[in-house]
Amino acid sequence: MNTAGLAILVRMGNCLCVKERIKVNGRQYYIRERLGEGGFSMVDLVEDASSHKLYALKRITCHAQTDQKVALAEVEYLKALSHPNIVECIDSDLVGMPDLMGNRTSQVLIVLPYCQRGTLHDELMRRQQSGSHLDEVVVLSMFRRICEAVQCMHSAKPHPLAHRDIKTSNILLKDDLTPLLMDLGSVTRARLEINGSSEAHKLQDEAAERSSMPYRPPELFNVEFFCHVDERTDVWSLGCLLYALCFYKSPFDAVYERGDSVALAVVSGITKFPETHPYSEDIVELIKSILKVNPEERPYVDWIINKVDQLINKSSGAV
Template identity: 55%
Template sequence: MTIHYVDGYKMNALGLSTLLKMGCLCIRESIDINGIKYVVNERLGEGGFSCVDLVEQTSTKKKFALKRITCHSIEDQKIANQEIMYYKKLKHPNIIQLIDACIKGSADIVVQTTSEAYLLLPYYKRGTLHDYLTVRQSSTNYLDIREVLRLFLDICEAVKYLHNYSPEAIAHRDIKVANVCLTDNMDPILMDLGSCTTAKVQICGVQDAQKLQDLAAERCSMTYRAPELFHVESYCVIDQRTDIWSLGCLLYALLYFKSPYDIIYERGDSVNLAVLSGNIFFPDNTPFPQELHDIITFILKVNSAERPFIEDVIDRVTNFKRQFEFAV
């Protein structure tokens, strides 16, 4: 006998048919993760490789975010497993924590079967920093400088944890306002570890360069992507300072609601050329001091060798914060 789950309750085919005839049935998908059942309430978002649903545990009614990754090949499944591994080993108050995970099915491109990875994560009802900034932008309601500095420094601490991870530094590779959740207390939580990787990568030849460039095009958001990932040199070393570039774009967004290159993209101009030019436009009419603009230009160095490491960024911002508070 087939058992269906309706709003978390078991129901056989006869009961299901009866409710359908009555026209009073709202069927919600039920998912089992390691023996615990959840029902899907709504879709929160979709990306190129995954989607995120709001789910509810049937026994406690507690809500969670469920990331679902469809794997079409063994390689896809390996990437999903790697993401789960990063979630499990990274423990920091400003990095999202994995609650549970499993992979169901078997991915095989030859016989055209897929598997699905389920990653159960905390649900932050405030949404993302992108959501928060979008609402404020609609009324040109700039953040207070103290709030800008608090949010940015907390995000920097999460990045510092990644970059100083032992035994090997980790780069996030997709830092952006849409990948920062906000808690009820407005604390920033860095999320989406699907792009995380070993920070230092030695590129030895055209094939290595093209492979990394293609991967960056897939997994690193264009308007936050570091210049060295747009055109990867055939013989070079890529390191964690790809994240520093993204942090510079994020700090700009904290001031003016969007990355400086979101504006270029929306105009239909070449983000690639704009990034490589090194030119950053700051509004003439601004409530923010020149020192904050100077910090952004200090971070957004096109040549990665001239770009600061995370400790330098934190020191520079902390010093400005100290001076600002003293002046006030």
């Protein structure tokens, strides 16, 4: 064997020897590559050491007990909300204990399905580059499935839940474009009675931390001191997501990217549509009917699903 061939074998051997491993509930995985990261979490592509099946491993670093409580709540919501359009929790584990004084952290590990296609955001960015719009029936079908996942949360017992961070990058896509709602770290009780300035500021701060600006509803930018907030916070986000399904991005993404005031744009309720596009007036009117600044004028997700069904039947020629 020549020197070059031997060197290749040595490098291959070294790769096999140093392949990083991680255990979740005693089950061993090899870490293949980093898929994404942000805040206090990261997602890696991992391979089951026994079955060699690929998964996505989400690792949430917790610096305090409050962080750990939120991360463990995400695991519980994933397990409790069983729906074909909500991402499945394959397995989970807690490693270590957080201690601010001792500068120690814990990690909540969540094994999730791996979707090679990536997120809806990835799909829409690819399509924007090629100028390829999704077909209207495909848009409506995908949107309906996402709404069904949200409906599952809004009808949860003993109390309705709200996702509070619905956006294209929180929708995984299977190879056949089946959407999966993910990242339940922002999930909370949907219906809240706000009584006073401290409760209003608390909710506003939580929204600033957990709800992405281009998809955040107007009532969470400036929370009134005495008000009622319900699951229609998610409905606003669904309206932004339907707009993105048609036109690649939220109607407020451009404002955010320019560095202008998203809050002002959202509260003004002015939604601009491209002058030319391949979609019917029906779908434009649906977006407008969802993006109502006053949450009391906003529909519930059940109404949206019924309306989408009507548009699908109309598009397919059904009476």
